[in-house]
Amino acid sequence: MSSTARGASSQIAESLKHRVTDGVYAPGTKLPSESALCAEFGVTRNTMRRALSALEKAGLVVTIPGTGRTVRDPDGPTRPSPP
Amino acid sequence: MSSTARGASSQIAESLKHRVTDGVYAPGTKLPSESALCAEFGVTRNTMRRALSALEKAGLVVTIPGTGRTVRDPDGPTRPSPP
Amino acid sequence: MSSTARGASSQIAESLKHRVTDGVYAPGTKLPSESALCAEFGVTRNTMRRALSALEKAGLVVTIPGTGRTVRDPDGPTRPSPP
Amino acid sequence: MSSTARGASSQIAESLKHRVTDGVYAPGTKLPSESALCAEFGVTRNTMRRALSALEKAGLVVTIPGTGRTVRDPDGPTRPSPP
DNA sequence: GTGGTCTAGACCACT
DNA sequence: GTGGTCTAGACCACG
Numbered sequence: 450m451s452s453t454a455r456g457a458s459s460q461i462a463e464s465l466k467h468r469v470t471d472g473v474y475a476p477g478t479k480l481p482s483e484s485a486l487c488a489e490f491g492v493t494r495n496t497m498r499r500a501l502s503a504l505e506k507a508g509l510v511v512t513i514p515g516t517g518r519t520v521r522d523p524d525g526p527t528r529p530s531p532p
Numbered sequence: 533m534s535s536t537a538r539g540a541s542s543q544i545a546e547s548l549k550h551r552v553t554d555g556v557y558a559p560g561t562k563l564p565s566e567s568a569l570c571a572e573f574g575v576t577r578n579t580m581r582r583a584l585s586a587l588e589k590a591g592l593v594v595t596i597p598g599t600g601r602t603v604r605d606p607d608g609p610t611r612p613s614p615p
Numbered sequence: 616m617s618s619t620a621r622g623a624s625s626q627i628a629e630s631l632k633h634r635v636t637d638g639v640y641a642p643g644t645k646l647p648s649e650s651a652l653c654a655e656f657g658v659t660r661n662t663m664r665r666a667l668s669a670l671e672k673a674g675l676v677v678t679i680p681g682t683g684r685t686v687r688d689p690d691g692p693t694r695p696s697p698p
Numbered sequence: 699m700s701s702t703a704r705g706a707s708s709q710i711a712e713s714l715k716h717r718v719t720d721g722v723y724a725p726g727t728k729l730p731s732e733s734a735l736c737a738e739f740g741v742t743r744n745t746m747r748r749a750l751s752a753l754e755k756a757g758l759v760v761t762i763p764g765t766g767r768t769v770r771d772p773d774g775p776t777r778p779s780p781p
Numbered sequence: 782g783t784g785g786t787c788t789a790g791a792c793c794a795c796t
Numbered sequence: 797g798t799g800g801t802c803t804a805g806a807c808c809a810c811g
Contacts, residue, residue, distance in 0.1 A: 455794095455801095456793095456800080456801060456802080457801080457802070458801075458802085482782080482783065482784085483783080483784065484782090484783090492802080492803085493802070493803055493804060493805085494784095494804095494805090495801090495802070495803075495804090496801080496802060496803080498784085498785090499801085499802095512784075513783090513784085513811090514783075514784050514785070514809080514810065514811085515782085515783050515784060515785095515809075515810040515811045516783060516784080516810090516811065517782095517783060517784075518784085565805080565806065565807085566806080566807070567805095567806090576782080577782075577807095578782095581807090581808085595807075596788085596806090596807085597786080597787055597788080597806080597807050597808070598786075598787030598788035598789085598805090598806055598807065598808095599787085599788055599789085599805095599806060599807080600788095600805095600806060600807075601807090648790080648791065648792085649791080649792070650790095650791090659797080660792095660797080661797095664792090664793090678792075679791090679792085679803085680791080680792050680793070680801080680802060680803080681790090681791055681792060681793095681801075681802030681803035681804085682790095682791060682792080682802085682803055682804085683790090683791060683792075683803095684792090704786095704809095705785080705786060705787080705808095706786080706787070707786075707787085731797080731798065731799085732798080732799070733797090733798090741787085741788085742787070742788055742789060742790085743789095743790090743799095744786090744787070744788080744789090745786080745787060745788080747799085747800090748786085748787095761799075762796090762798090762799085763794080763795065763796085763798075763799050763800065764794075764795040764796040764797085764798050764799060764800095765795090765796060765797095765798060765799080766797095766798060766799075767798095767799085
């Protein structure tokens with residue numbers, strides 16, 4: 450069992466974060482749609498949206514209504530001022 | 533060609549109106565979902581929603597967000613102003 | 616008094632087991648919700664959940680979070696090791 | 699119509715914020731339960747919880763799982779270093 | 782055809 | 797008996 454999160458959405462969020470970290474979802478590319486992810490993980494949209502909200506709150510993805518979600522480039526234009 | 537409507541949504545609207553008129557969709561019952569109707573008529577949601585808007589504008593159905601559409605009872609309590 | 620159980624939850628568990636055994640709750644059908652059963656037996660959720668846990672531990676029902684409880688088919692595909 | 703928010707939960711959030719601002723819900727007192735507010739506003743728990751999340755995000759209330767929500771005292775102990 | 786919001790109702794964990 | 801999370805499915809607004 451995971452020792453840090455309880456509930457489906459939290460565990461899914463962890464999985465998705467790893468995919469971004471590991472480059473499975475590369476910066477600048479689009480994530481699969483909510484529907485596709487729901488089908489893959491076998492959960493409802495409500496649950497998946499909760500997981501994706503965590504990714505967005507963590508700054509890993511950006512959401513564009515009507516279009517989809519894109520993996521943020523950590524060296525991209527939204528980063529304010531690296532040393 | 534039809535003599536009363538030319539766009540796809542208008543023709544679908546006419547079909548659906550007949551179904552209400554003919555009692556295929558009885559007063560007080562729910563219409564099939566947008567998805568189901570899209571599949572049946574082979575059109576996109578945008579088109580179907582335009583058709584359904586016509587039904588609502590004509591006072592044949594009422595739309596309940598998050599629930600669906602219901603056929604209005606023409607003798608029901610919600611009729612605003614009969615002549 | 617009952618001769619097999621003494622706590623409220625145990626007595627309720629016995630009642631529910633009989634309902635499954637007697638086919639009042641048929642295999643494959645859903646049990647009433649926790650709320651409904653609480654109302655019927657006049658107990659709190661904690662008590663009822665303890666009773667239902669006994670049913671699940673006895674392999675009579677399966678619990679599906681967010682959906683409800685279903686009576687297990689003793690001859691169904693989920694049976695682990697028939698002779 | 700409101701000019702700043704669209705959707706039931708946003709409008710309910712505004713109403714509840716006013717109640718806190720106007721002292722209808724006084725600092726240190728408990729808010730009505732989710733169920734009670736759902737009944738009053740005629741929405742589902744999902745929708746009400748979205749509205750209440752907005753109050754919490756705005757720092758107007760604190761949520762204690764298993765207990766309820768309490769109106770934050772703006773001069774209370776969480777305020778850092780008053781004169 | 783995406784994400785955004787809502788309905789309706791369930792079980793779960795903790796107080 | 798509260799808040800927390802989940803299932804299942806609908807309609808809505810925008811691109």
